[in-house]
Amino acid sequence: MTGSAIASRVLIKELPSHEGQQVKLRGFVYTRRDLGGVQFLLLRDRSGVAQVVLSKTHLPMPESSVEVIGKVVRQAKAPGGFEVQASNLHVLSEATEPPPVEMNKVEWHANPETLLDYRYVTVRGLKDRAALKVQATLVDAFRDYLSREGFTEIFTPKIVSAGAEGGANLFELDYFGERAYLAQSPQLYKQIMVGVFERVFETAPVYRAEEHATSRHLNEYLSLDVELGFIDSEEDVMDVEEALLRNVVERLEAQCQEEFDLFGASLPILGERFPRIPLMEARRIVTEKYGHQVGGKDLDPEAERLFSQYVLEEYGSDFVFVTKYPRTARPFYAFFEEDGFTRSFDLLFRGIEITSGGQRIHDLAMLKRSLSERGMSEAGFEGYLEVFKHGMPPHGGFAIGAERLTAKLLGIANVRFARAFPRDRHRLTP
Template sequence: MTATALQRTLTHELAQFEGQTVKLQGFLHARRDLGGVQFLVLRDVSGIAQCVGSGLELPLSESSVEVVGSVKAHPKAPGGFEVQVESFRVISAATAPTPVEIPKMEWNVNPETMLDYRVVSVRGLKERAALKVQAELVAAFRDHLMTEGFTEISTPKIVSAGAEGGANLFPIDYFGQPAYLAQSPQLYKQIMVGVFERVFEVAPVYRAEEHATSRHLNEYLSLDVEMGFIEDEEDVMALENRLLAAIMTRLSARCETEFALLGATIPDVPVHIPRITLMDARELVGDKYAHPVGGKDLDPEAERLLCQHYAETEGSDFVFVTKYPRAARPFYAHPDEGDLTRGFDLLFRGIEITSGGQRIHDHAMLMDSIAAYKLNPETLTGYTEVFKYGMPPHGGFAIGAERLTAKLLGISNVRYARAFPRDRHRLTP
């Protein structure tokens, strides 16, 4: 059978074709010559395969190539099988050596160089494994919410005012008028609760914060949820509990190879994720770990210690921190007793991955809150208007997809959990 007549086989399918002739197409991942015998590693979307031949004119690494040959079992080859090359063809030759050696890349070696040359470094096996996990995570997010009666929405990313106030907005010139890149779809998803009752969105958001840390991005993928007719924030936390369980179930079924490659484990999600109030959390990390906590929130070390406590005492990688003070929450957070709110954060393996809670649904209460936060009500008219028309009690949350991906996979810097990250200093590629 000619190469043209053969159907393409993917590398992960080789075991099915032992003793048969196959056609592989992919990228020249690595190459070496040993005494006239040539070994080439071909990479395609499903993995890598070792191919062995002689007298081959091999192009530069990363060239697109085609190999036709017979499949043989080989215990030391990736996947336990290799291809004995019968014919070799260059489909599209690389014209320059890659600026980084893709098979030898590691996240802890020259990290800025890896990001500078992201157009090729993203092809690395570990790099694309992280992105594959994130793609499945997002798909599971969508699928589960739809089974619970949610509708996907799309909201503007060019806005006239910030959803949360503050100065962390990117200004733009909108035909001579001041405008901003959206820091959150919060106000729009609340409006859409009046339409579909349960809504979600998967979209980028923008934060003009001058962070230069391993946990922050200035553009990231936000997984947003909002649901109506709730009793209180417990309904929202229960939904996120079920959602996370569904996500981990899908990752277990579809990403075993990627987790194994990265040496990571998929967490068990408790039937009831532990809860602790912010004040009790401060007291716990102070008493147990002698770590003082000031301010209106937990600092990163306190988050880490709190997660360590629940991992050790309850075997949970997750913990909800509840009852945040108003000073630590945006104007739309529903007040609770005292000066607290019905807001919560979800911590996972030492870091916050979710912020959420119940929102104000009463128009008069909302206007009072806007005044208390010293915001200009005129800039929020398009949002506040809907609360005159019978908005139900509602709440929701947002998950940062990159941050969750990074913590799931043990990636030390969140920038490697995005194909083309935007941080304080990076606008390319």
């Protein structure tokens, strides 16, 4: 039997509408069980998992690709309530090695490094693909909302001649004999594009050559960038980000409930409005309420955690904007006030920073003053300064790290498992 009589492949989720009929399924062997007289396969395709009943057949190793032809029969105990009583199993591609872990288990008790070494097959795992599905959905929701709000997508260079932040943490590259770098952020380019489309976004990789390996950093990550012009202040930027995230959460609720359930994760608590609280007040609260002395100029990771906890209790929100960072804690292009603070913000989500944003300096003289007051030379920033000779409107924006947001949404402790093929201090493969 070649199956030529059966027109085309049916997806597993479509089985109920084919009860009593002969169908052709294609998918991966999930599990196999041979009871002598009767054999069972669980077959996985992109739409679900089905039980297949066979006899006297060579059952190939898990993860082999197969085609099954058989009759759809109601079976209460089978996943989805139907099974396929197969007359034929055709092996499309036989696995030659078993996967290093059992693919149908939700939890694996394996060394994370081993899982990442075998990522080319472990990424088929239930939680691994659920995380990537959630990420694809949130990126789609991000673009979709912004497009509706009059934003235009841009595609900016990742090979650059200088870093937006001034030089640290850059990967260096040989560009036909010239020194070049991988972009840390599309910062300057998205600002330029505000002059073209006023409102722009980009979803593209960025690069940070950070030496330290932590559970919250990646050396290559997906940055969801937004920039908009003709704003009155950073409040306009926060308005856009809040509305955007509410839309993203709404979409995840509609399309990814199954994935959240798999992780035992709950959707974000949004509250009436994301509170906007100045950094100095946040630091005071963390010290007074939790006795935590905050190190540095920013919030340290423990302070971020405690402050998020406070905001959830007091305001009923998983998100909080921390605003008005001092100039010393922000890059030279942050719009500053005479009091030494900037029109900038971070967005914390469940205890971790997922965004930096704010209003940028649009005035050439102010930009030069910013460099000079920081003791930075204009040399090396000529290309940046040049742009501001052409009437750049007041503008601002933000960037969201897609993997970090995905990890926090689903409760994934190590951000590397929220990226398909992570790059870290020690990992360049697969």
